[in-house]
Each structure stands twice: as structure tokens, then as C-alpha cells.
Amino acid sequence: MKYALILSKNKPEISQNKKESDVVSLYRQKKSNEHKNNLSEDVTKKGYYKPKTDFLSFQKKKKRKTTLSRNSKKSKIKGVLGKIYISTTKNNTILTLVDTKGNTKGWSCSGSLGFKNARKSTTYAAQAAAESIVKKAKIFGYTHMRLSVKGLGRGKQSCLRALTKSGLKIVSLEDKTGVPYNGCRASKKRRV
Known part of the structure; x- marks a missing residue:
């Protein structure tokens, strides 16, 4: 035997005589009456009614992710911000100093500092190139740097x-090294 639930203002009562469809219709009537009671008496000239409660308040509010915008990051940095692009190859290390708009302010590489042939690819040559770009950055008045390797x-x-020990504050470091998805064929191995 099915029991039906009748909704009343005080307490729900269970009766055996009522069907489930009757219960649903009673529930809908009750909800529509509540909605009519919530309507304000202020009726506009066109005949539209203005509900007391906002329709948007019933909808689920979307949670927003809290992320820092670019402007807030810039406001936290007190000083002049620049960017250094570091390109390291098998034979050389090239550093480029750039302002926030992308204009090149200076560059340095281990080859331009007097290192030749196999000495260009050494770690000491890369360190010397980094120290020379730091000097140029300080001449331009940069205090904070973003690094892109x-x-x-x-x-x-x-x-x-060398850049971390230089005295310039490093704001961010990003690695843009390209990883091939089995792209070009590798060059032949040396036979020595």
C-alpha cells in the first residue's frame, strides 16, 4: 500500500487515500501561492509585476578563482622591471636585455667577450656573459628582472x-626549451 505525503503549514500528514499525483499538485499549488504572496503590489503601467526577491538570488552563484592580475603584480614591484632572454646552445650562450615593451636595450654573448672556438661553450664564458649583461642592466637602472631560458x-x-648572485631581484623564471614530439631526424653521431 502506498502512502502519500500531504504538505500543510504546520506538520506533514500521511494519508492512505491520496495518490502521489495529488500530493505533487498540492505541493505545486502551495509553492505558487507562496510566490504570489511574495509579489509586491507595485504594478507598472504596462501591467508587469515586480517580485520582491531577485530571480538571480535563487540561481547558484559561480565560484570565481582568485588570481592575481598583471596590474596587481606590477604594483607590488617597487623599481624598474626588465627581462633577460637567455639562449644556450651547444657552442655559445647569448643573453638579451629587453624592457617591458619588448625593445632591446643590450645584449651579451660569450663570443663577444673574447672567448673563441671551444671556450665559448664553457660554463665560465656563460658566467662572464651574465655578469656583463648585469652591468648593462644596472646602467639602464633596472632593479627587478624576469628571466626566460x-x-x-x-x-x-x-x-x-651568476644572475641570482648579481644583486638584481629575479621576479620570475620561465623555461621555453622546445621539446620535439619526434619531429626532425637527429644528425648522425660522430665517429671518433
Whole structure:
């Protein structure tokens, strides 16, 4: 035997005579009456009614992710912000100093400092190139730096180590080294 639930204002009563469809219709009537009671008496000229409660308050509110915008990050940095692009290859290490708009302010590489041939790819040459770009950055008045590293050369670590010890505050560090998804065929191995 099915029991039906009748909704009343005081307490729900269970009766055996009522069907489930009757209970649903009673529930809908009750809800519509409550909605009519919530309507305000202020009726506009066109005949529309203005409900007391907002329709949006019944909808689920979406949770927003709290992320820092670019403007808030810039406001926290007190000083002049610049960017250094570091490109490390098998034979050389190249550093480029850039302002926030992307204009090149200066550059340095281990080849331009007097290192030749195999000495260009050493860690000491990369460290010397980093020290020279720091001097140029201080001449332009930069205090904070963003670093962008690209390549798998030997001078990568020593270059970063020299930049962290230089006195410039490093805001961010990103690695843009490209990883092939089995792209070009690798060059033949040397036979020595």
C-alpha cells in the first residue's frame, strides 16, 4: 500500500487515500501561492509585476578563482622591471636585455667577450656573459628582472647562478626549451 505525503503549514500528514499525483499538485499549488504572496503590489503601467526577491538570488552563484592580475603584480614591484632572454646552445650562450615593451636595450654573448672556438661553450664564458649583461642592466637602472631560458647548453646553470648572485631581484623564471614530439631526424653521431 502506498502512502502519500500531504504538505500543510504546520506538520506533514500521511494519508492512505491520496495518490502521489495529488500530493505533487498540492505541493505545486502551495509553492505558487507562496510566490504570489511574495509579489509586491507595485504594478507598472504596462501591467508587469515586480517580485520582491531577485530571480538571480535563487540561481547558484559561480565560484570565481582568485588570481592575481598583471596590474596587481606590477604594483607590488617597487623599481624598474626588465627581462633577460637567455639562449644556450651547444657552442655559445647569448643573453638579451629587453624592457617591458619588448625593445632591446643590450645584449651579451660569450663570443663577444673574447672567448673563441671551444671556450665559448664553457660554463665560465656563460658566467662572464651574465655578469656583463648585469652591468648593462644596472646602467639602464633596472632593479627587478624576469628571466626566460631557452636551450640545453652547458652554460645554462652557471648563467642563472651568476644572475641570482648579481644583486638584481629575479621576479620570475620561465623555461621555453622546445621539446620535439619526434619531429626532425637527429644528425648522425660522430665517429671518433
